[in-house]
Amino acid sequence: MNYKLLTRLAVLFIIVIICIKRPILFETLLSSSPKTEFTDGIHGIDVSHDQGQVNWHKVAQSGIQFVYLKATDGITYTDPKYSDNLQGIQATNLAVGAYHFFEAEDDPQKQLAHFLAHIKGKGLTLTPMVDVELLRAQSAAQIKTRLNSFLTELEQQIGCKPLIYSYGSFWQANIGTGFNDYPFWFAQYNKTMQPPEKLKNIKIWQYSERGSVPGIDTPVDLDKVLDTEQGLEALKCNY
Numbered sequence: 001m002n003y004k005l006l007t008r009l010a011v012l013f014i015i016v017i018i019c020i021k022r023p024i025l026f027e028t029l030l031s032s033s034p035k036t037e038f039t040d041g042i043h044g045i046d047v048s049h050d051q052g053q054v055n056w057h058k059v060a061q062s063g064i065q066f067v068y069l070k071a072t073d074g075i076t077y078t079d080p081k082y083s084d085n086l087q088g089i090q091a092t093n094l095a096v097g098a099y100h101f102f103e104a105e106d107d108p109q110k111q112l113a114h115f116l117a118h119i120k121g122k123g124l125t126l127t128p129m130v131d132v133e134l135l136r137a138q139s140a141a142q143i144k145t146r147l148n149s150f151l152t153e154l155e156q157q158i159g160c161k162p163l164i165y166s167y168g169s170f171w172q173a174n175i176g177t178g179f180n181d182y183p184f185w186f187a188q189y190n191k192t193m194q195p196p197e198k199l200k201n202i203k204i205w206q207y208s209e210r211g212s213v214p215g216i217d218t219p220v221d222l223d224k225v226l227d228t229e230q231g232l233e234a235l236k237c238n239y
Contacts, residue, residue: 038065055216069098099130100128125237132164133165166186
């Protein structure tokens with residue numbers, strides 16, 4: 001067997017291995033119209049400064065329909081990309097809401113005042129969300145009391161029920177059924193959603209924290225609205 005034939009066989013072998021290991025490369029050669037993963041239902045993303053500079057026009061063309069932006073954290077922190085992201089989104093047809101990262105040890109009314117200062121009158125279209133996922137050395141009773149104070153006043157201020165975001169074990173230990181009247185955003189990175197049995201009123205499922213979306217150079221959280229009939233209507237709120 002001559003050298004040229006061995007070289008050709010080696011190259012052919014490498015191509016076969018690549019096609020097996022990376023079938024997406026092979027599919028791209030066969031199809032001029034790449035598939036999108038955002039066609040089955042109502043998909044969205046939630047972002048912060050961690051995603052860097054975002055091309056919101058590309059995001060809007062990808063099949064993503066809604067976005068939640070991190071606005072505030074605790075009593076004093078404001079996400080440094082919040083204003084830029086909000087301005088960029090408002091030049092598209094994307095529905096947009098804002099969220100606050102709840103610090104369990106901080107005064108809930110001071111946290112709320114900080115959050116409201118960054119969301120009221122800003123042209124947001126979806127009800128706000130509060131992200132509750134860290135103990136900060138607080139008891140479940142303390143978290144429940146402070147969260148209830150935050151949510152009750154927030155609802156009075158905006159006229160809509162805000163979303164609660166968390167994951168299963170934290171909900172079971174520190175939030176519980178007393179908050180089931182609020183719409184819930186459930187984080188679980190499985191192929192199927194498996195929430196705690198007593199958790200009700202789930203509106204959004206965060207199904208990935210490593211998503212890839214055109215217009216964003218970093219991994220991003222992927223979310224899906226569960227009620228496809230009502231869609232985003234149940235989450236719309238003008239404040």
